[in-house]
Amino acid sequence: MKALVAYYSESGNTEKLAKAIYDGINASEKEIISISEATAMDFDVIFVGFPVQASSVPAKVEEFIRSIPKGKKLAFFVTHGSLRGGQLAISALYYAFSLALELTVLGTFGCRGQVKPGLIDALLKNSEHKAWAMEAQSAAGHPDKSDLEDGKKFAHLMIAKARNM
Numbered sequence: 633m634k635a636l637v638a639y640y641s642e643s644g645n646t647e648k649l650a651k652a653i654y655d656g657i658n659a660s661e662k663e664i665i666s667i668s669e670a671t672a673m674d675f676d677v678i679f680v681g682f683p684v685q686a687s688s689v690p691a692k693v694e695e696f697i698r699s700i701p702k703g704k705k706l707a708f709f710v711t712h713g714s715l716r717g718g719q720l721a722i723s724a725l726y727y728a729f730s731l732a733l734e735l736t737v738l739g740t741f742g743c744r745g746q747v748k749p750g751l752i753d754a755l756l757k758n759s760e761h762k763a764w765a766m767e768a769q770s771a772a773g774h775p776d777k778s779d780l781e782d783g784k785k786f787a788h789l790m791i792a793k794a795r796n797m
C-alpha cells in the first residue's frame with residue numbers, strides 16, 4: 633500500500649493537518665508533498681488537502697484533482713475559518729466531489745483554521761468575504777491538538793477502508 637498526502641496551504645493551517653494525517657497513515661510506503669509538486673500516478677490512496685476559499689476549492693487543487701488517474705482512491709481534508717459543519721465548508725467539499733466523479737472518494741475530514749485578526753477586519757468590509765469572515769472570528773487557535781488527533785484517526789480509518797475494498 634502506497635499513500636500520498638498532497639496539500640495546499642497558504643498560512644500553514646492545512647499543512648499542520650497534512651502532517652497529522654501523514655503521521656496517522658499506516659502504510660508500507662507514504663509520502664507528503666505540496667500539491668504543486670505532486671503526481672498521483674504511483675499511489676494507491678491519495679489524501680488531498682486544501683483550505684476552503686470563497687466556499688470552494690482553490691484553483692491549484694482543482695487542477696490536481698482533475699489530473700488524478702481514473703479509479704484511484706482518495707480522501708479529502710479541509711481547513712476552514714467558518715463554523716464546524718457549516719454550509720461554506722460543505723459547499724467546497726460538494727464541489728470537490730463533483731471533480732472526482734471517476735475516482736473513489738473514501739471519506740472527508742474538516743476542521744477549523746484560524747485567520748489572522750488583521751485580515752478578518754479587512755474582509756468584514758468586503759461583501760464577497762463578509763459571511764465567512766464573521767464566522768472565522770472564533771476560529772483562533774485552530775487547528776488545535778484535538779483537531780490534529782482527529783485528523784490522525786481519520787487517516788488511519790481511511791487506510792483501513794481502502795484495504796477492505
Ligand SMILES: Cc1cc2nc3c(=O)[nH]c(=O)nc-3n(C[C@H](O)[C@H](O)[C@H](O)COP(=O)(O)O)c2cc1C
Binds near residue numbers: 688
Ligand atoms: C482568500 C481566502 C478566502 C477564504 N474563504 C473562506 C471561505 O469561503 N470559507 C471559510 O470557511 N474560510 C475561508 N477562508 C479561511 C481559510 O479557509 C482558513 O483560514 C484555512 O484554515 C487557511 O488554511 P491555510 O493556512 O492552509 O491556508 C478563506 C481564507 C482566505 C485567505
